[in-house]
Every structure is written in structure tokens, then in C-alpha cells.
Amino acid sequence: MTGSQTHAAIEAVIRLESARLIAGLARYAGDIGLAEELAQDAVVAALEQWPAEGVPRNPGAWLMTVAKRRAVDQFRRNRELERKYAEIGRALEAEEDDGTAAFDRAVADDIDDDLLRLIFTACHPVLSVQARVALTLRMVGGLTTAEIARAYVVPEPTIAQRIVRAKKTLASARVPFETPDSQERPARLSSVLEVIYLIFNEGYAATAGDDWMRPALCQEAVRLGRVLAQLAPDDPEVHGLVALMEIQASRIQARTGPSGEPILLLDQDRARWDQLLINRGLAALARAEELGGTRGPYGLQAAIAACHARAFRPEETDWPRITALYSVLADVMPSPIVELNRAVAISMAFGPQAGLDLVDQLAAEPSLQDYHLLPSVRGDLLMKLGRPAEAQAEFQRASSLTRNARERELSAERARSASAQPAAPG
């Protein structure tokens, strides 16, 4: 093997083992920040030794053994930090010498539980959303600080600091390394799902020509969702989120045109929708529904996405069903944006005037005043009603509101088309 091949191979192994290593160490350390530092020490040792010695047969056990030895060494050497390491040191000294056997037992029995604890802890609501995202990508996703920084287009030290502060917050808030009890679980799970979906949307918002890390973020979010679905198979909203992401991801190839311009859902070439992902999404949705999760926000959004996914052509879309689903969603997760989407569905099911009536009710909504999709939708409906002059004004307004260059151009183009249209008679 060439030098660079070996390095790539070693990095791949480390990435595969990273989350379980941190999770397993956290069970001893009781603190994920400390566990991550110990894991990093082991990774540094691996990067030093494996190129010459080769990747060991059981890399996970090797890393765990090295990390635990470091923790015991630190405990013995640093009296000032004695309080910090006391728990770990005592626990480890009581362990058998054979780290491999202990690790194998952990792998067999508890590592899944530890991984779930790690996910819940990294997404603890005491942390800001930004901090939760960074911590999750670092500890559960195994991304390096540099990769995270690149994906979010912020300097690497910013992410590093964010992670350091997050660990301190968890430690000083004495957040325990555990899965929440049944009372706390819905809210805590909601926090986890929010983090994963945020990561997905960060990657999904990318258009062609953006850094390759953005689509990779999307893929990582879907993967995290799949991991969570295996660890928490009885939570319908987990399957709902996975379904939503798989179906949205199925459209990635169709969403941007040759010059990187965004293509609206109804204009996309459906032959480019990934049927494998659609089928996975529909299967996940079916699991959510089996578990009784038909009224959760992610399940509902997934059901709406599934309606589009099932239509081979836009004309075959079940708009009445989508309208009904949006009505339930508006009940469960009321928001002006949901209302706007509901207006679009109503216009498709019952005609543009019905949609416009609802949109006009939203015109005064404060949170939508700077939302470019409000005038964009209004313009679209006005065009369908044969009122192109008013539509042109709306598209121009949409163009001025969006910060995305390609969306600005799309709206400007629609304004130009509108200005070329005669008004409908009567």
C-alpha cells in the first residue's frame, strides 16, 4: 500500500470507531468532554503507531485500551486533577487487566446503550443549538473540527471554541451521562431530532458548485437518523424524521439545474428522483405509522413528502390528501410557514383563488414580512388568476427579499415573464 492509501485507511478506521469509543469511555468518565479528550489521546497514538505497525485486528479494542491506560496514568500523575479523575481511576483500577475482554463485553451488551446516551447528552437542551450541532457532528458523526468548520463556512477556531465551551457547560451543569426517563424523553428526543434535521437542512440548502462538504452533511444527517432509528426503534418520530430526510434526499440530483439554478419541486425531472431512497423513506414512514405516529410533526411532514414521492408526474399528486395533512400539521405545529404551504396545497386542490384568500390573510403576519416565499407564492397565484401586473410586483419583491443569489435570479426571471404577459380578459 502507498503511504497516502495507508493514511486514508487509518482515518477511515478511526472514523468508524470514534463514536463508540467516546461512548464507551463516557460510561467510565461520566462526562463526554473528558471521554472525548481521552479518545483523542488514543487517536493520536494510533496515528503515530499504526502506519508502521499496521491497523490492529480489533482497532476498537486497541483504542479503548490505550485511552483507558492514559486515564489511569493521568490519575496517578496529576494530583491537582485528582477530583476529576478519581471516579475513572477507581473504576478502572478495579477492572481486569485484559482491556480486550472488557471491551468485547461492552460491545456485546452495552455499547448501543452508551451510543444512545452519547446522542442524548450531546443534544442536551442546556446547550445552544449551535453547540449541540457541533458536538453531535464531532462526537457522534466523527467529523474533525476542520470538516465541521468547512461545512458551516466558519473558521476552525470558532468551531473548536464552540466545542470547548459546550463541554464546559455540560460539566458545570453536571449533565449526567444517561438516557432520559420516560417523562423527559419526548422533549429530549425532540432536541435530538431538531439537531439532526438542522444538519440535514444545512447540507440540503447547498446548490451545485458549493463545497463538496455540504452534500456530505446531508448524507451524514441521514446516516445519523438511521443510526438513531436502530437505537431507538420504538419512537415513531425518529422513523418520521428518517422518512422525511430519505425522501427529501431522493430529490438532490433533480433540485439544481445545469448552471446551479434551483428547480422547484413541481418542475423537477422525476426520472432523476432516487427510487432507492424513496422506497427507504416510504418504509420508514410505514414503521412510524405502525407505531401510531401519525400526528407527530416529522411524521406529518414525511407523509406530505411521500405524497409527492408517490406521484410519477406532478398531475398525479394527491393534493386533497396533502391539504388534509397540512391542516393537521397546522394544528400540531402551528406556524405561518406551515400556513403558507397549506395555502399552496389548497390552491392546487381547490383553485388559485382559494389559495389566494388564505395567503392574503397571512399578508400582515409579522414573521413573514421578510420571507421571500410569501410574495413568491402570491405572485404565482396571481399569474394563474390572469393578473400579471400584480404578479410582477410580487416577484420583484421576492427577488429583493432573498439573500440567495440564485433564488434572486429565479424570482427576477419570473418577474420578467410576468411583465410579458397580457392580463386575462374581464
Add this chain to the structure above:
Amino acid sequence: MRFLGYTLADPSTPIPPPDPEMFAKMGAFVEEATKAGILLATGGLTPPEEATRVRYTDGQFTVLDGPFSEAKELIGGWALMECRDKAEAIEWTKRFLTIAGEGESTIRQVY
């Protein structure tokens, strides 16, 4: 990135009888890959004798039953993986071979 992994072998080499311990380990491995969120689909292949070939030349179809005289035949199983990069796909394939036994698997990126 997506990769298709499959195994080729010399059809004249006798396939060893099924090993229950290997099956159990393989089951655990498939579970591990699924839990890691990277396994999109996987399955086995019926033996080469049961393969059928459909040929289309000069506007005519010919249907041939196996076995065929190939230097190497597709055997064992296949897997469709979604990985961050090829190095990751290689690592999963190594873990697969550790359980499946000595042999050669091919990985090809698919889209």
C-alpha cells in the same frame, strides 16, 4: 458516495459447506453495518449453475442456462453501501472478508 461490493471466485474451486458459526457472525456483521447507517441493501446469490443469460444480437434473443465457462464467477453475496469515501467502503469490505473467509471482493462506485 455509493459502492456496490461483490465477490468473484473460481467456479472450479468447491464451495465449502455452510458453516453455522460463520452465518451467525455474518448476521451480526450485517446488523452492525445496518446500525452504522451505511448499509442500503444486501443479499446473497444463488449458485452459478442456476444463473441464466439473456443475449440480444442481430435482433434475436438467446436464453442460456448456466453454468458458464468463466474464469471467475459472481458468488456469495453483494452489498450496496453508502459511505463518506472509498476508504470507508474498503474498511467495511475488509471486515466482511474477515468473516466470509479468504477471497476477493470488488468494490465499484455506483450512481
